[in-house]
Amino acid sequence: MAEHEVTRRSFLNQVSGTVGTVALGGSIRHPLLAGEAQAAPAGAGAWVREFLRRPDCDFYCEVTGAGPGLIFAHGLSGNHVSWWQQVPYFSDRYTCVTFAHRGFTPSKEALGGPGPAAFVDDLAAFIDHLKLPDVCLVAQSMGGLTCLGYALREPARVRALVMASTTGGVDFRSIKHPEIERLPLLAERASRTRADLSKQGINAAAGARMAREQPALHFLYQEIQDLTPQPYRQAVSTKLTGGSRHSPDAVARLRMPVLFVIGDEDVVGVPGASVAIASLISGARVEHVPDAGHSVYFERAQTFNRLVDAFLTSAMAVPPRKA
Numbered sequence: 001m002a003e004h005e006v007t008r009r010s011f012l013n014q015v016s017g018t019v020g021t022v023a024l025g026g027s028i029r030h031p032l033l034a035g036e037a038q039a040a041p042a043g044a045g046a047w048v049r050e051f052l053r054r055p056d057c058d059f060y061c062e063v064t065g066a067g068p069g070l071i072f073a074h075g076l077s078g079n080h081v082s083w084w085q086q087v088p089y090f091s092d093r094y095t096c097v098t099f100a101h102r103g104f105t106p107s108k109e110a111l112g113g114p115g116p117a118a119f120v121d122d123l124a125a126f127i128d129h130l131k132l133p134d135v136c137l138v139a140q141s142m143g144g145l146t147c148l149g150y151a152l153r154e155p156a157r158v159r160a161l162v163m164a165s166t167t168g169g170v171d172f173r174s175i176k177h178p179e180i181e182r183l184p185l186l187a188e189r190a191s192r193t194r195a196d197l198s199k200q201g202i203n204a205a206a207g208a209r210m211a212r213e214q215p216a217l218h219f220l221y222q223e224i225q226d227l228t229p230q231p232y233r234q235a236v237s238t239k240l241t242g243g244s245r246h247s248p249d250a251v252a253r254l255r256m257p258v259l260f261v262i263g264d265e266d267v268v269g270v271p272g273a274s275v276a277i278a279s280l281i282s283g284a285r286v287e288h289v290p291d292a293g294h295s296v297y298f299e300r301a302q303t304f305n306r307l308v309d310a311f312l313t314s315a316m317a318v319p320p321r322k323a
Contacts, residue, residue, distance in 0.1 A: 065096045069132040079228065142166070148168030164296060165262065175279075187270075206221040
């Protein structure tokens with residue numbers, strides 16, 4: 001059994017790190033990295049795959065397409081492959097950037113590295129490396145800490161921010177809002193549901209509905225999660241639980257367009273807290289997706305893409321802020 005698991009993980013790691021080369025027959029240097037114009041291959045867009053060397057980390061990233069920068073930040077159960085339903089949809093109009101957070105396969109982190117404490121620094125270095133003047137950010141769950149942290153640090157460089165199934169590390173319990181008052185009861189219910197799903201062998205971040213209605217999708221979700229060893233994911237989760245929080249006052253000062261996407265059946269995130277946080281941000285929008293759990297982007301990709309597309313179209317019509 002152990003030998004089987006090693007072989008399986010080796011295979012999955014290969015798929016995770018080489019899918020771009022297999023699809024296009026070799027990597028194509030993206031114009032943002034090459035410093036020169038380059039025609040995109042028909043139907044594919046320009047594509048680059050590379051590791052960016054960071055302190056204590058080899059940071060894996062992929063760039064696909066051409067146009068304004070659109071960066072996707074995955075959650076605890078994912079990596080760059082998680083966005084397989086978004087990149088083909090957006091890459092004909094945007095420079096789609098996906099990456100694996102440090103320590104999430106195929107990115108690597110040295111033993112004893114800072115983990116999530118360096119997520120924002122990694123993203124900032126990556127954006128500078130790509131020489132992107134400004135970006136749109138799409139964050140899923142854990143990725144919300146990365147993207148919100150960057151938006152608070154460099155607000156003039158963020159054209160739009162999508163927060164999907166995430167509170168972004170905001171200290172939401174101090175927000176005066178009806179949804180916050182309901183949290184203790186909802187949290188207890190969610191905890192019982194997660195325990196029941198675990199007994200059934202269902203990934204709570206995928207959800208019971210995905211497992212029942214789209215079993216192949218649930219299987220793929222689990223396979224992507226398993227690319228990163230469980231002990232590392234658990235260590236990251238523990239650090240996030242006890243990590244620093246953004247204050248509601250800081251978040252209230254955001255002025256870029258912000259969209260919150262919430263799955264109505266989410267038992268992993270805190271949907272009510274996202275609603276409360278959105279109420280602090282001028283002009284922030286909230287979109288509820290029925291029949292979807294924690295991973296709307298994966299489970300209801302068509303709906304997610306449509307909502308994000310409409311939001312980005314509106315956001316990009318607004319001239320970028322000057323630094």
